[in-house]
Amino acid sequence: xxxxxxxxxxxxxxxxxxxxxxxxxxxxxxxxxxxxxxxxxxxxxxxxxxxxxxxxxxxxxxxxxxxxxxxxxxxxxxxxxxxxxxxxxxxxxxxxxxxxxxxxxxxxxxxxxxxxxxxxxxxxxxxxxxxxxxxxxxxxxxxxxxxxxxxxxxxxxxxxxxxxxxxxxxxxxxxxxxxxxxxxxxxxxxxxxxxxxxxxxxxxxxxxxxx
Amino acid sequence: xxxxxxxxxxxxxxxxxxxxxxxxxxxxxxxxxxxxxxxxxxxxxxxxxxxxxxxxxxxxxxxxxxxxxxxxxxxxxxxxxxxxxxxxxxxxxxxxxxxxxxxxxxxxxxxxxxxxxxxxxxxxxxxxxxxxxxxxxxxxxxxxxxxxxxxxxxxxxxxxxxxxxxxxxxxxxxxxxxxxxxxxxxxxxxxxxxxxxxxxxxxxxxxxxxxxxxxxxxxxxxxxxxxxxxxxx
Numbered sequence: 001x002x003x004x005x006x007x008x009x010x011x012x013x014x015x016x017x018x019x020x021x022x023x024x025x026x027x028x029x030x031x032x033x034x035x036x037x038x039x040x041x042x043x044x045x046x047x048x049x050x051x052x053x054x055x056x057x058x059x060x061x062x063x064x065x066x067x068x069x070x071x072x073x074x075x076x077x078x079x080x081x082x083x084x085x086x087x088x089x090x091x092x093x094x095x096x097x098x099x100x101x102x103x104x105x106x107x108x109x110x111x112x113x114x115x116x117x118x119x120x121x122x123x124x125x126x127x128x129x130x131x132x133x134x135x136x137x138x139x140x141x142x143x144x145x146x147x148x149x150x151x152x153x154x155x156x157x158x159x160x161x162x163x164x165x166x167x168x169x170x171x172x173x174x175x176x177x178x179x180x181x182x183x184x185x186x187x188x189x190x191x192x193x194x195x196x197x198x199x200x201x202x203x204x205x206x207x208x209x210x211x
Numbered sequence: 212x213x214x215x216x217x218x219x220x221x222x223x224x225x226x227x228x229x230x231x232x233x234x235x236x237x238x239x240x241x242x243x244x245x246x247x248x249x250x251x252x253x254x255x256x257x258x259x260x261x262x263x264x265x266x267x268x269x270x271x272x273x274x275x276x277x278x279x280x281x282x283x284x285x286x287x288x289x290x291x292x293x294x295x296x297x298x299x300x301x302x303x304x305x306x307x308x309x310x311x312x313x314x315x316x317x318x319x320x321x322x323x324x325x326x327x328x329x330x331x332x333x334x335x336x337x338x339x340x341x342x343x344x345x346x347x348x349x350x351x352x353x354x355x356x357x358x359x360x361x362x363x364x365x366x367x368x369x370x371x372x373x374x375x376x377x378x379x380x381x382x383x384x385x386x387x388x389x390x391x392x393x394x395x396x397x398x399x400x401x402x403x404x405x406x407x408x409x410x411x412x413x414x415x416x417x418x419x420x421x422x423x424x425x426x427x428x429x430x431x432x433x434x435x436x437x438x439x440x441x442x443x444x
Binding site (some may be wrong): 044071073074077082095097098139140165171194195198207 | 323326328413418433437439444
């Protein structure tokens with residue numbers, strides 16, 4: 001935490017827009033799960049961990065793997081479904097078969113490496129005046145950090161951090177300024193990606209309900 | 212397979228008779244007699260016969276390979292379907308060694324049980340007729356509210372829709388129901404209900420439904436919109 005700030009201060013430091021950021025070059029591809037009736041390349045201006053509260057620029061959210069993209073976009077927390085009699089106490093997370101038919105997978109490729117604020121490590125978070133809490137906090141809090149990072153003099157093209165879903169998933173939030181440098185290719189509905197589905201089931205205890 | 216009714220004092224154990232084409236003989240007092248007779252009757256139609264063949268092959272394999280522990284647990288299940296699913300699921304190899312398709316099949320089997328759990332959660336669900344009576348409306352008016360996104364109806368195949376009872380308050384449908392449906396719009400009704408009933412990390416692990424009941428409506432609607440357009444992360 002920067003000097004002069006209270007230990008429980010969750011707002012961005014005043015000098016964040018001019019502070020030296022922990023930057024790293026990220027190469028693609030990245031993966032995205034999105035409603036199949038939308039475009040695979042979409043910069044969300046409203047809802048997400050590092051969206052601009054003023055909605056003046058959009059952010060495209062993706063992950064470093066297809067499993068990560070699925071987990072970030074669709075997974076719920078376990079606790080609703082109890083394990084069946086043969087697998088007592090197994091954590092299960094439900095997803096409807098309709099979701100797997102209506103949501104699609106896309107791959108995002110970069111024309112060149114993108115310079116991103118690297119929040120994967122405690123030192124990176126400390127450098128911007130935050131801590132691991134920033135990646136676990138409600139979005140109403142984390143969104144406040146988007147704009148000063150976006151406006152930093154180094155003009156970062158996005159942010160990379162470790163997903164709250166765990167499992168070594170890396171989340172990417174690419175600013176709208178990267179649009180000329182990235183390409184998205186829709187790969188069809190999730191239900192057709194059998195290896196991906198099986199991996200999500202193995203890692204997260206996903207159960208697929210009919211309808 | 213053919214079946215033949217025997218006198219009630221015949222042996223109860225099914226047995227094969229003759230030395231050529233095997234003929235399965237069941238006593239009418241055998242608990243297997245009625246279900247097997249029903250199956251044989253249904254199997255006269257080719258498509259049903261084809262599916263029945265696969266059913267029986269899978270069931271035979273699952274029962275034959277199941278451990279006593281699995282069978283004991285399955286036999287104590289509340290319903291026939293749950294008992295069958297538990298036995299079938301146990302027959303699929305461990306996820307670590309199973310093929311992708313076997314892993315997906317197991318997840319789909321478990322999904323049938325999960326769906327039942329959700330239908331029974333938080334007071335259960337009502338048929339369209341029951342919901343109409345509770346709301347003093349016609350069945351058609353209930354259907355219209357579902358199609359206009361003012362009420363969640365869960366599609367259950369040829370049985371139509373089931374309406375979660377927790378949508379009802381002392382004065383009818385809770386005012387927040389249309390708001391959360393709208394916020395969760397990209398998702399189908401089942402996924403909407405999964406969201407509302409699952410613990411949420413930003414609600415101290417409480418479910419959105421319980422937070423709505425506690426009056427945290429704006430907060431839950433915002434979280435629903437975030438889940439619909441972004442996810443939980």
